């Protein structure tokens with residue numbers, strides 16, 4: 515039995531039932547795959563599932579997505595983070611409906627030209643939707659491949675080890691195998707169906723493949739202008755936090771000790787993906803605010819607000835109790 519057959523047989527018996535895997539007609543299948551791949555960029559499967567289910571309940575097709583307002587799409591994405599994904603998905607749906615008759619292109623270059631679709635997403639969509647022989651290498655797959663084949667060996671291309679007619683299933687099987695069996699720490703080698711072929715398992719001492727994920731930690735000062743008699747905060751889109759660009763936020767600066775004119779409220783940590791933010795929150799009651807700022811109700815919650823901003827709202831709301 516070759517490696518593909520072994521991995522696929524493991525996958526057939528162990529795969530998780532995920533909402534985007536449930537078989538559908540072609541149009542629904544491509545919509546589900548497109549949406550789930552956008553949601554899964556930078557986010558774990560278990561986090562994505564409830565968001566995906568809610569999203570397809572409210573926006574059930576690519577056409578419906580193309581006709582939806584961006585505000586609605588962002589609201590459904592609220593809490594999932596990386597909001598540029600939602601904006602790109604929305605733009606992509608419009609291009610697909612208007613220029614591609616609502617069909618995801620079968621061509622790598624055309625697919626990659628769509629907003630939010632890079633090499634990885636293009637490969638995985640072509641494998642999953644069109645069964646093209648493409649290996650989508652995410653962190654899980656990279657780890658599996660480098661363990662099976664000694665990364666120091668020049669004589670084997672890991673991708674050539676896997677040949678099958680079930681290309682879409684193989685793409686998913688490798689990801690699933692990496693997350694459930696060939697885990698980053700303590701891989702379950704004893705349960706592994708391909709251990710005889712694995713360099714990592716058969717080498718003594720085992721090849722150490724340590725992946726260090728750098729978590730940047732940075733300190734920021736956030737300055738909130740507040741209206742004394744109304745629960746209002748002044749926000750501006752002119753901020754330099756790249757991951758929240760174009761969203762309304764209070765003034766944010768890298769931490770400094772020269773904040774004498776502001777009252778200190780609290781310090782807290784906020785983790786966003788691979789960034790750890792150490793935040794000092796300051797406030798000032800004022801009726802006048804600088805240009806580029808607008809007053810915003812702290813109670814307003816019927817429109818999209820990133821969770822980063824919601825946390826600030828919650829903390830300053832205590833000043834009105």
Ligand code: SF4
Pocket residue numbers: 658661662695696697701702703704706707708709712713714715
């Ligand atoms: S034997 Fe262990 S290291 Fe090798 S592929 Fe299987 S789980 Fe991964």
